[in-house]
Structures are given as C-alpha cells and as structure tokens.
Amino acid sequence: MSKKATRRPPEQRRQEIVDTAVALANTLGLDRVTSRDVANELGVATGLVHHYFPTVDELVVAAFAQAATGQNEQDETACSTLPALDALRALVQRTLAMDSADARLWMSAWVAAPRRPELAREVDKQMLAALDILTGLLAKGHALGVFDAPNPTGSAVRILTLFDGFVVQLSMRSHAAYGDIHSLIWDTVEREVGLPAGSLRP
Amino acid sequence: MSKKATRRPPEQRRQEIVDTAVALANTLGLDRVTSRDVANELGVATGLVHHYFPTVDELVVAAFAQAATGQNEQDETACSTLPALDALRALVQRTLAMDSADARLWMSAWVAAPRRPELAREVDKQMLAALDILTGLLAKGHALGVFDAPNPTGSAVRILTLFDGFVVQLSMRSHAAYGDIHSLIWDTVEREVGLPAGSLRP
DNA sequence: CTCCTTGTTGAACATCTACTCAACAGCTTA
C-alpha cells in the first residue's frame, strides 16, 4: 500500500487490480468497490484502474466472476475426482464452511445485479454453472445407483435454494442457530437423494 | 408529484415521507433511497425531508420498519385468529406470495445492515419477531397435538432459513423453477411439523 | 386585521464518485 508503483506487465497489473477489488468486495460488498479505494489500496493512481477497466462496472463484474469461478471450480474438481457420495459430501461441507465475507459477496451481487446488466448476466451464469454442477453430480450418482434422485434438476434447485438461505443467515451473523441450520441442510440433502438420515454427514 | 406542496400536520407529512421512502425502497432497494428522490417524488423540497428525518439513515430505518412490521403483523393476526394448522398454512402462503419487490427490500436491508448500525438493529428485531411468531405458532400447535414439533425454535429457524433462500431466488427472478421451490417449502414445513406429506398444501 | 408559530423553501457547502487526458517516466530495442 505504501510501496512505489513500479511498472508491470499488463496481465499482472490487471490481475492485481482484480484481486484488490475482490478483497474490497469481500469486506464492503460489490457495490462499495470504488476506483479510488482500489487505487489507494494498491498504491497506484486512480487513472490506472480506469486504464485497465474503463468503467467500474467492468471491474466489479471481473471481481465477482473471479471469486465465483473459483468456488465453482473447486466443486467441479471435487465432482470429477471423487466418488459421487464423497463429492456431494465435499460440496455440502464447502458450503457450510463459507464465512460471512463470502456470504456478503454473494448478497451484494444479488442486490446490485438488477441495476447492472453485465453483473446480472455474470451472476446468472455463475448460478447456472453451480446448478449444472450439482445436477450433473446427482444425475451421475443416480445412474450409478448411489443416490435415488429421479429428478436431478429439481433436487439441485431445492438444495441450492437452501444454500442461499444459509448464505443469508451467514451474512447476518445474527441470532441464527447454526447447529440447527447445519442439521437442516444435511438432513434435506440426504432426504433429497434418498440416503438414510445421517449417512452423508461426516 | 406535480402537486403543490400544501402545508400539512406533521404526523401526516411524516407518514407521507415514510410511505414514499418505502415505495422507492421497493423499487430500488433501501440503499438507493435518497432525500432528493423522496422529495421530488413527493413534490416537496429536500430540506423538508431532513426536517422530519435529520439523517437519511433514520428515514431508511423508518421505511424498513414500517414495511417489515406490516408483514409481521399480518402473520401475527393470522396466528391469533386462525386454528394452528390454518395459521401455518396462511403463513406459508403469504411467504410464497411475495413478489420480487418485497424480496429486494429484504435483500437490500441485509446488505445495507452491516454499514448502518441502526438499520442492523431494526433488521435483527424484525427477524427475531418473525422467529418468535413462528416459534409460538409451532409450540401452540404442538401443545394442542396438531403438530409434532418438539423443538419449535429449531423448526422455526429451519423454516425461516428456507424462506430466506426463497427470497433470494425471488429477487433474482432468474432460472429458478418456482414449482420446485414451492414444493420444497411445503414438503419441508410439513415434515418439520410431523404432518403427512401434502396435508398442509391448500 | 395583525402577529406569531411553524411548516416549508431552495440555494449553498462539503464530500464522494466516475471518468478524462495531457504529460511523465520506465523498459526495450536499435
């Protein structure tokens, strides 16, 4: 932050800017990401931010895309490297391990999306990607006889809706009884894929 | 909006301002409520808004409080006038009948709360009120033998978390398969209170 | 009718923000 702004290759500088924007968004929310704050945090001039991202909207979209893509990629590799049952367990665990910064990033994306068409498109894309990943996993498990999920898409929608509710509770860090919510999520997922209660929980 | 600003009794003017703020918040979100916009919409000077609400934060809190209190009061009267089963059904129905404006109001409140202590307190208060209402209803039904809800608070937390997830989906109006989500909610509530599947759905 | 309380005005100030652009300076190349 107090370092001199040395000249860098464009790719790297661009990445630094996105990373800084992600960090700020995690703390303050996507709609609070400002070219000034990013520039200050990075120790560069505001003009430089606009050199790489002509409008802040583009930066915000890039920041959200990077954060969300990272999460989806984790789930994707879990799905492709682990047996279906373990993959599902890992996916639920990763969701339950989210912290309030992750939660607030998503919340702010949802709120900002209606006013930012580009962001809205990216949010849709990422939510759809998450849905596809989970749907594919459930379909695979069903085909292999590991799960009983005759309607993988419907089950995935329901599970993700529950995850969204968890994100809301998490972002509030309020009176939520996390134990109850964790139980609800494990129970619902188990029931949704036809597993005996308690058989998925680690 | 083009009407002359006639002199009014303070109570009434104050109410008009809050109502206008609620209307704006429903469209744009709580964090987009602006003294200028409220004044313009109402056809008065910006100074008048600040005369009744010295800071915009206070106006935002009042707007949210009014909107949320209205919803909770509906649920409360349902609980006190209807038999437990009907009250629960009405409560679920009212939630499923929310529109995306209602949803966005809550979403924006959740996102804005961390930066606005007064709003955070009000949001907590309203969420806790909703929790109390539902908990009371489940406890009452359990005591009367209508439900089987040995842990009313836990059940209420789980149901409300699911509602929050529904609110998120609603605010996005995206690829959500509403039919699936409605089914999930009815099923989960029925299961949570020990009712046979399908027995609560109207 | 006149006074006086008070609802109301609207301009002014300060702050924050996005975005622009001409000038500067660090690297690479000849």
Add this chain to the structure above:
DNA sequence: TAAGCTGTTGAGTAGATGTTCAACAAGGAG
C-alpha cells in the same frame, strides 16, 4: 547511448448526494 512504445501519473471536469440554514408564507390566536 539514444529513441520510442507504453505503463503510469495526478490534476481536472462533471454529477450525485447529505446536510445546513436563513428566509418565506400559511393558518390559527388575539
């Protein structure tokens, strides 16, 4: 070493917002 491409600067413009405040005027009290 000298030249030029380009990463970088930082001041400047424009607009949105919160907040203040002295002055205005509508309606009731005397």
